[in-house]
Amino acid sequence: MLSHCMKRFRICCVTRSIQTHTGNRHKTTACLSEEDPDPTRALLQLCVDGHYVAPGQVHSDLLQRGMCCNYGPLGLELKTTLLEQWWRSVKRSRSTQVFGISTPLQTHHRTSGEEGDPLVVDVKILNQLLLDAEELSKAQIIQRIQTLLRLSTSLRTNLLQGALEQYSSWVELVNRRLPFGLAESGLSVQPLDGSRGEATHTSLVWFCSPQSSSQWLDHWTRLRLRWWRKFALAPSEFSSRDVPEKELQGCASRGVKIVYSFPWGQETLENLWSLGDSELLQTYDGVRAKIQCRDGRKLVIPHVVSVVSNMDRGMMAYMHNSLQLLKKHDGKQKLYQSQRKVLKLHPVLAPVKVALEMGRGATLELRQVCEGLLQELLEAGVSAWPGYMDTTSSSMEQLNTKYDQMGVLFTVVIDDKTLESGLLQVRSRDSTVRELKHVSEVTGFVRRYVRGAHNM
Amino acid sequence: MLSHCMKRFRICCVTRSIQTHTGNRHKTTACLSEEDPDPTRALLQLCVDGHYVAPGQVHSDLLQRGMCCNYGPLGLELKTTLLEQWWRSVKRSRSTQVFGISTPLQTHHRTSGEEGDPLVVDVKILNQLLLDAEELSKAQIIQRIQTLLRLSTSLRTNLLQGALEQYSSWVELVNRRLPFGLAESGLSVQPLDGSRGEATHTSLVWFCSPQSSSQWLDHWTRLRLRWWRKFALAPSEFSSRDVPEKELQGCASRGVKIVYSFPWGQETLENLWSLGDSELLQTYDGVRAKIQCRDGRKLVIPHVVSVVSNMDRGMMAYMHNSLQLLKKHDGKQKLYQSQRKVLKLHPVLAPVKVALEMGRGATLELRQVCEGLLQELLEAGVSAWPGYMDTTSSSMEQLNTKYDQMGVLFTVVIDDKTLESGLLQVRSRDSTVRELKHVSEVTGFVRRYVRGAHNM
Numbered sequence: 085m086l087s088h089c090m091k092r093f094r095i096c097c098v099t100r101s102i103q104t105h106t107g108n109r110h111k112t113t114a115c116l117s118e119e120d121p122d123p124t125r126a127l128l129q130l131c132v133d134g135h136y137v138a139p140g141q142v143h144s145d146l147l148q149r150g151m152c153c154n155y156g157p158l159g160l161e162l163k164t165t166l167l168e169q170w171w172r173s174v175k176r177s178r179s180t181q182v183f184g185i186s187t188p189l190q191t192h193h194r195t196s197g198e199e200g201d202p203l204v205v206d207v208k209i210l211n212q213l214l215l216d217a218e219e220l221s222k223a224q225i226i227q228r229i230q231t232l233l234r235l236s237t238s239l240r241t242n243l244l245q246g247a248l249e250q251y252s253s254w255v256e257l258v259n260r261r262l263p264f265g266l267a268e269s270g271l272s273v274q275p276l277d278g279s280r281g282e283a284t285h286t287s288l289v290w291f292c293s294p295q296s297s298s299q300w301l302d303h304w305t306r307l308r309l310r311w312w313r314k315f316a317l318a319p320s321e322f323s324s325r326d327v328p329e330k331e332l333q334g335c336a337s338r339g340v341k342i343v344y345s346f347p348w349g350q351e352t353l354e355n356l357w358s359l360g361d362s363e364l365l366q367t368y369d370g371v372r373a374k375i376q377c378r379d380g381r382k383l384v385i386p387h388v389v390s391v392v393s394n395m396d397r398g399m400m401a402y403m404h405n406s407l408q409l410l411k412k413h414d415g416k417q418k419l420y421q422s423q424r425k426v427l428k429l430h431p432v433l434a435p436v437k438v439a440l441e442m443g444r445g446a447t448l449e450l451r452q453v454c455e456g457l458l459q460e461l462l463e464a465g466v467s468a469w470p471g472y473m474d475t476t477s478s479s480m481e482q483l484n485t486k487y488d489q490m491g492v493l494f495t496v497v498i499d500d501k502t503l504e505s506g507l508l509q510v511r512s513r514d515s516t517v518r519e520l521k522h523v524s525e526v527t528g529f530v531r532r533y534v535r536g537a538h539n540m
Numbered sequence: 541m542l543s544h545c546m547k548r549f550r551i552c553c554v555t556r557s558i559q560t561h562t563g564n565r566h567k568t569t570a571c572l573s574e575e576d577p578d579p580t581r582a583l584l585q586l587c588v589d590g591h592y593v594a595p596g597q598v599h600s601d602l603l604q605r606g607m608c609c610n611y612g613p614l615g616l617e618l619k620t621t622l623l624e625q626w627w628r629s630v631k632r633s634r635s636t637q638v639f640g641i642s643t644p645l646q647t648h649h650r651t652s653g654e655e656g657d658p659l660v661v662d663v664k665i666l667n668q669l670l671l672d673a674e675e676l677s678k679a680q681i682i683q684r685i686q687t688l689l690r691l692s693t694s695l696r697t698n699l700l701q702g703a704l705e706q707y708s709s710w711v712e713l714v715n716r717r718l719p720f721g722l723a724e725s726g727l728s729v730q731p732l733d734g735s736r737g738e739a740t741h742t743s744l745v746w747f748c749s750p751q752s753s754s755q756w757l758d759h760w761t762r763l764r765l766r767w768w769r770k771f772a773l774a775p776s777e778f779s780s781r782d783v784p785e786k787e788l789q790g791c792a793s794r795g796v797k798i799v800y801s802f803p804w805g806q807e808t809l810e811n812l813w814s815l816g817d818s819e820l821l822q823t824y825d826g827v828r829a830k831i832q833c834r835d836g837r838k839l840v841i842p843h844v845v846s847v848v849s850n851m852d853r854g855m856m857a858y859m860h861n862s863l864q865l866l867k868k869h870d871g872k873q874k875l876y877q878s879q880r881k882v883l884k885l886h887p888v889l890a891p892v893k894v895a896l897e898m899g900r901g902a903t904l905e906l907r908q909v910c911e912g913l914l915q916e917l918l919e920a921g922v923s924a925w926p927g928y929m930d931t932t933s934s935s936m937e938q939l940n941t942k943y944d945q946m947g948v949l950f951t952v953v954i955d956d957k958t959l960e961s962g963l964l965q966v967r968s969r970d971s972t973v974r975e976l977k978h979v980s981e982v983t984g985f986v987r988r989y990v991r992g993a994h995n996m
Contacts, residue, residue, distance in 0.1 A: 138641075138709040146644075154706055155642040157713075163642070176918050181929065185594075186611040186619070188602075189645075189727060189738055203663045204695060204729070204736060208656060214685065222678045229670065229685075235735050239660060250610060253594040257613075259930060271645060271727070273660070279691050280660060282645055462632050473637065476715060 123347040124148070127404050130425060134158055134490040136403065136435075150351065150397035151274060151281035158490060159399070161435030161467060163284065166395050166402075167269050169432065170286045173311050174267045181264035182288065183254055187246030189271060190237035201238040202273055202280055209235070239273045243287035244390050248367040251291065252374050260377045262386055263292035263300065269395070284396050290389040293379040294361070297387035298338060301358045304391050305340045308354055312342060312398070315430040317406045321345045322353070335362040342393070344401040353401060354393035361385040402433060406491065427491035428514060431537035436492045437461075437530050439469040441483060443499025443509075453498050457523060464527045466534075472498070488513055494530060498523075579803040580604070583860055586881060590614055590946040592859065592891075606807065606853035607730060607737035614946060615855070617891035617923060619740065622851050622858075623725050625888065626742045629767050630723045637720035638744065639710055643702030645727060646693035657694040658729055658736055665691070695729045699743035700846050704823040707747065708830050716833045718842055719748035719756065725851070740852050746845040749835040750817070753843035754794060757814045760847050761796045764810055768798060768854070771886040773862045777801045778809070791818040798849070800857040809857060810849035817841040858889060862947065883947035884970060887993035892948045893917075893986050895925040897939060899955025899965075909954050913979060920983050922990075928954070944969055950986060954979075 128144040131137040136159035137147055146153035155163065174182050190204060213220075213228050220228070240246060247266040258264045269286040292300045305324055313319035327339030342354035365385065368374045376383045410424040431437075438461055442450045454472040461468040469492060471483070478486070480497070487495050497509040502523060510526065511518045521529060584600040587593040592615035593603055602609035611619065630638050646660060669676075669684045676684070696702060703722040714720045725742040748756045761780055769775035783795030798810035821841065824830045832839045866880040887893075894917055898906045910928040917924040925948060927939070934942070936953070943951050953965040958979060966982065967974045977985060 135710075135713065138706060140709075152642070152644045154644070154702075154709070156710065157639040157641065160640040160642045172918075176915070181926070183613040184616040185613065186608070186616045188608045188610070190729075190736060192735065200664060202660050203666065204658050204660055207659045207694075210659065210685070210689065214682070214689075217678070217682050222673070222681065225678065225681055226670065226673050229666070233666065233670075237736055238663075246610075250594060253596075253610070254591075254612065257591065259932060261929075261931075273646075279648065280646060280693055459632070470637070473717075474715060475717075 126409070126425075127347065127407060130407060130427065130489055131159070131400075131403060134427060136162065146281060147396065147400055148348070149276070149281070150394050150400070151276065151283050152271065152396055158435040162402070162429070162433060163395060163399050165433055165435070166398055167284070167286065169315070170269065170311075170393070170395070171267070173307070174265070174288055181258055182267050183257065183264070184267050185247065185250050185254070186268060186270065187240075187243070187250060189240055189273075191240065192237055201241050203233070203236040204239055205232050205236045241273050243268045243270060243272060243285050243392065244289060244363070245367070247287060247289035248364055248388070251289075251364065252368065255291075255375070255377065262377045262379055262384075263290060263296070265290040283394050286393050286395055288391040290391065291364075291377070291386035292389060293377075293384055294387045297358050297360070297389055300389050301338055301340065301356055304389060305342070305356050308356070308391060308393070309342055312344075312353065312401075315402060315433050317408075317428050317430070321405055322401070335360050344397075344405075346401070346404060351397060351401075352394070353398050354391065356392075357390045359388040359390055361387055364388055402429060403427070406430070424485065424488065426488040426513065429491040431493055431534045434491050434493045434513075435467060436469045436487075436490060437466050437494065437534060438526070439471045439483075439487050439490075439492045439495045441495060441497045442472040443497045445498075445500030445503060449503055450498055450500075453502055453523065457496070457498070457526060460527050461530070464531060466527060466530050471495075484511065484516075493533070496526060582865070582881075583803065583863060586863060586883065586945055587615070587856075587859060590883060592618065602737060603852065603856055604804070605732070605737070606850050606856070607732060607739050608727065608852055614891040618858070618885070618889060619851060619855050621889055621891070622854055623740070623742065625771070626725065626767075626849070626851070627723070629763070630721070630744055637714055638723050639713065639720070640723050641703065641706050641710070642724060642726065643696075643699070643706060645696055645729075647696065648693055657697050659689070659692040660695055661688050661692045697729050699724045699726060699728060699741050699848065700745060700819070701823070703743060703745035704820055704844070707745075707820065708824065711747075711831070711833065718833045718835055718840075719746060719752070721746040739850050742849050742851060744847040746847065747820075747833070747842035748845060749833075749840055750843045753814050753816070753845055756845050757794055757796065757812055760845060761798070761812050764812070764847060764849070765798055768800075768809065768857075771858060771889050773864075773884050773886070777861055778857070791816055800853075800861075802857070802860060807853060807857075808850070809854050810847065812848075813846045815844040815846055817843055820844055858885060859883070862886070880941065880944065882944040882969065885947040887949055887990045890947050890949045890969075891923060892925045892943075892946060893922050893950065893990060894982070895927045895939075895943050895946075895948045895951045897951060897953045898928040899953045901954075901956030901959060905959055906954055906956075909958055909979065913952070913954070913982060916983050917986070920987060922983060922986050927951075940967065940972075949989070952982060 128148065131144065131147065132139050135156040137143050138154035138156055140154075143153035171184070209228065209232050213225065213232075217225065247268060250266060254266060266289045267287065269284070271282045272285045273280050274283050288304070290300055290304065309322065309324050312322040316322055322342065322344055324340055324342045327341060332339055336357040337360055338358040340356040341352045342356075343350045344353050364375055365372075372385060375385055377386050406428045408426045408428055410426065440454050440458055442454060451472065454470070458468050458470055469490075484495065491513070493513050495511045495513075497511070499508070502508045506523050507520045508523055508526070509518050510521050510529070584604065587600065587603065588595050591612040593599050594610035594612055596610075599609035627640070665684065665688050669681065669688075673681065703724060706722060710722060722745045723743065725740070727738045728741045729736050730739050744760070746756055746760065765778065765780050768778040772778055778798065778800055780796055780798045783797060788795055792813040793816055794814040796812040797808045798812075799806045800809050820831055821828075828841060831841055833842050862884045864882045864884055866882065896910050896914055898910060907928065910926070914924050914926055925946075940951065947969070949969050951967045953967070955964070958964045962979045963976045964979055964982070965974050966977050966985070
């Protein structure tokens with residue numbers, strides 16, 4: 085049903101049977117639009133309109149650069165779900181010897197290799213220094229700066245170093261048997277225009293026998309690429325590529341990147357590095373006894389494979405990947421109607437599974453039904469949007485447009501017929517088909533739908 | 541079953557029917573121990589032994605002070621579950637108009653009231669300044685410090701300011717109708733011994749009509765205290781108290797604290813403040829049009845109720861609250877045996893629901909059964925501990941002691957009988973009863989057990 089006619093924006097041609105809300109069926113050929121003049125702008129605008137990101141250029145800019153910004157309710161939900169899915173996948177992978185850890189953002193001691201990490205200092209000392217500057221000698225100023233440094237902490241710029249430092253605490257959990265992994269998700273500070281931003285990283289630091297590290301790199305690359313593609317509408321826009329030898333940094337002997345093709349170019353979602361044993365030896369000052377593990381009967385220094393992804397950028401990739409721009413036109417007359425934007429996020433990722441709306445009928449009674457159903461959905465862990473609370477009058481057409489842009493899976497309309505028969509209208513985002521269902525069936529139906537999509 | 545004989549440590553006397561693993565029942569009076577000589581040390585040691593926190597004094601110290609430390613797999617799981625439960629509770633509360641948001645740790649502009657926030661600066665500029673100091677004039681040094689300041693960012697010390705700044709972005713979502721709330725969880729930087737640590741906060745910023753703010757403060761206090769107590773073994777150790785008027789800070793007109801009685805004294809888990817409208821007006825430079833909301837037919841400036849909890853300290857409270865120290869002795873002979881520590885975390889909170897162990901039998905086949913069951917449990921979202929991977933030989937007694945200290949709900953032993961009949965032994969942490977169950981029933985049984993405890 086979906087074909088890629090153009091590289092920069094997904095365009096496709098579908099023949100679809102649409103059941104209108106009066107129940108009549110009529111056939112429509114929906115031919116999807118020519119290339120958007122500025123797909124980047126359109127995407128960022130959709131992030132704001134769909135309540136994924138707070139309004140304001142600064143937030144869209146940060147997001148485009150793979151940084152944390154001010155997320156709205158849908159953006160937060162999407163990022164949370166992505167992180168949950170990541171945790172599920174690392175814990176359930178072939179080897180279950182993956183332990184979750186959590187390390188603080190700040191460290192008080194600076195270890196080698198972290199000399200460039202940003203420092204957190206006391207603003208009061210700095211301000212006082214500037215106030216007193218006139219009366220202080222140069223030596224006194226220097227002394228104050230040294231005090232400032234002594235009381236400073238470092239902010240982490242990656243999750244790798246924390247995991248390496250934690251290695252010795254958890255290696256006994258596996259009786260020093262390889263392989264095993266330490267997984268963590270959290271914020272890392274990143275350089276941004278001479279200053280700093282932050283990104284949500286996930287990190288798996290995998291400790292394995294020296295001979296197997298290259299195979300493990302391949303294993304994790306396969307698994308991770310499959311994971312990214314699993315939730316994609318157009319999986320081919322996620323791809324992996326080896327890092328050329330001359331671009332390898334530090335002690336990496338091999339590297340792979342998982343990249344996504346954004347309208348503004350390819351960006352790295354995930355870095356996989358085969359790091360050998362030098363980082364681990366460095367962290368433990370070369371004391372081999374502390375880090376040795378058993379590989380069969382031999383004692384070895386584990387090799388490290390590091391798998392790091394940027395989930396802020398990952399979120400943006402899925403937003404772009406699932407956005408479909410459709411221009412409906414009537415086959416013969418070529419009469420272009422307004423553009424339809426649908427955010428076809430994977431059912432598992434869609435931050436709102438069900439939007440609840442009220443149709444015609446006795447407001448008070450309908451509201452009670454809405455509230456009951458909302459509560460039922462939330463209890464069952466199905467995220468729902470209480471659209472009925474919004475009292476500005478909108479047509480069903482306008483509501484559908486709004487919810488399609490938010491990526492809402494199903495829109496439920498409760499009206500006077502619901503009060504009579506218990507039946508309500510359920511519209512699917514993906515098929516645009518409207519069906520009648522009994523109010524008692526909705527929660528189960530949506531749960532099964534999402535679970536089904538998950539197991540696909 | 542549980543009585544508080546001593547304030548500083550829970551001590552109780554139980555008569556319990558224990559079914560031994562041979563199936564015989566014999567009655568035992570387990571009289572629980574005298575006061576532990578150093579309950580704080582015992583608690584912190586348990587956090588380390590149970591893989592909640594990394595070994596090392598520094599981590600235990602941080603945790604005791606309500607700060608983030610290096611969490612191990614069980615600590616991370618417990619904190620994640622607490623945060624999940626918090627999100628569920630705020631989203632499902634009577635009013636569902638709570639929107640989740642996420643704001644960055646760092647801000648580039650400094651707003652009023654944040655003058656004391658710690659600064660993030662570029663370590664390279666600072667180091668270079670010290671290197672060049674001899675050749676620089678005083679004026680040049682000052683100039684460099686000013687450059688450093690210009691490129692600096694502020695680190696947040698609370699989640700309130702971010703929510704207030706986001707208010708104008710999301711108030712339209714509710715058509716400027718009160719009440720509604722903005723919820724967020726994340727790290728905040730906290731002062732620690734002249735330097736800084738960080739704590740995991742949850743924050744609900746509740747915007748309501750001026751007349752109702754005091755009622756809302758009471759409403760949220762009730763709800764939050766009920767939430768804390770819901771997961772407690774000894775609920776009375778969680779309590780709330782009004783903040784005396786003379787201790788109110790800033791623009792708070794009323795305040796309530798939810799506190800927990802630790803062995804080292806009472807500590808605040810949650811602060812609830814009724815803040816009036818001044819913080820909001822200040823954030824928007826007094827531009828009333830930006831912040832006005834409808835209260836019925838009137839336009840009003842919303843009052844703010846802030847509900848902030850520290851989940852690192854909350855975690856520690858539950859660890860302490862659920863730890864039972866039992867000294868078993870035989871009724872007549874008063875023969876004291878070794879102390880038994882059981883971490884009776886609420887079934888919903890217990891980070892490991894099932895530990896899988898191998899008994900006697902053909903190792904290869906048993907391992908396959910273990911792996912199959914582990915996979916099934918993980919697929920069903922039941923956290924499981926692959927104890928069978930640990931090849932050091934331990935007696936069942938030792939394993940039970942270990943898993944009781946970890947707070948593992950059920951220990952499953954798979955042995956040669958499992959291969960014959962599909963039956964395995966399931967031991968409950970709380971009743972210490974061992975039951976035979978079919979391998980196909982385990983996952984469903986544990987899920988129902990946890991769900992049942994949740995709905996209690």
